[in-house]
Amino acid sequence: MVVTILVTTLGFDADLILRELSKSLDIKHIICFSLWVDEASFKRVQSAFNTIKFFVEKLGGKAELRYFVMGKGLIRSILNELEKIASEAKDVIVMNLTGGPRLLVVATIIALLMLDSRFAEKIILSVEGETFEGSLEISLKLMKSLLRLDDDSEKIFRTILIRGRMTASEVSRETGIPKSTTYKKLRELAQMGLLILVGKEKGEEYSINPELSMVLF
Template identity: 35%
Template sequence: MSNNRILIASFGFDLDFVLRRIARKNYSSVVLLSLKTNDSGERRVDKAFSTLKSFCLSAGVDCELERLSSKGLIRSVYSIMKEKMKNGKIELFLTGGPRILVVSTIFASLMLNEIESEDVTIAVEGEGFEENWEANLKSLKALLDLDEKDREILMLIAVLGRARLSQLAQSSRIPKTTVFRKLNEMSNNGLVCKSEGYYQLCPELDRLI
């Protein structure tokens, strides 16, 4: 896998979010996902893209706009990601653009396989306040794959901060052997870490939940 970093961003009329992102980080290329709307809306997108492209050119970064139809939106985004990830790691930046585009991009990313997911980061910035949310796609998919007992054990650890095996078994009323097995599985997936006999959320997950 190349060391290139590719920014794929949901894009609407406001270019400030993407502009700040490009200025802060080093990307080899930028792909803007835009949803086809009416003529007035597309003219506003074109105007924002023209300004952003000029900035990218001055920074030596390739920049392109992908206009997408609402029909087959998830498969279109999926195809773009599959093609672009051949050239490097992907960051999905989902602060701008229509909600339907943001949600469709998330669903499209969940269709990637486990190996591909390791090279995808999902990022969102606060709107009107300074806050960043970033997560590796593989970790997010591991969360979604948890069963009911996994989720109960994980959220017990999240609420308690850290806990011993016996404490988790007692609080959850799940057999100790089952809790131990599930903790090992979550540890292998990078969700739970063990230190000095205590289980706690791994740092990335701890920042998320």
């Protein structure tokens, strides 16, 4: 996975972002999202950004600060910015949601979920532990697919998540969903990338996509 762009929510602390940058020195462009609250607070945000910018430029990269104003239109403004970044990006974008005020983080998540699917497949969501080692990463495309599931698909997915590898017959028996519907839903879930087909020599079995297993188990 080639990552050259890091988009991140930023508050008063540069340390969390510097830690992320130190893990991937291939990142050549960082865009920091911040929230304008008042002049005094924004000076602290700018101070944190200047530290990040110094580090990135020393490595030959580019750092930009984009700020948004609280109130009506916040999510639309973030969505517009995300669409612009994604439309211009040639490689994978990591969207780090560790830093910054909760209001900005939640508004950014909502904007990400509204992002067009052709852009969503370029984006990986990332969250780091603030006072401990640990991280969570998930493809935005997969997350959007999870949230779009109908009742039958959700029941099938949850059953396989709990039980592990299962054939269509086993899923139908466990969920009480007719076999014809089960087969159809399993193939749809596989096409979305939420399930993978395994063990063909023993009959078709379905399992959770390993990328999701890292997050859900």
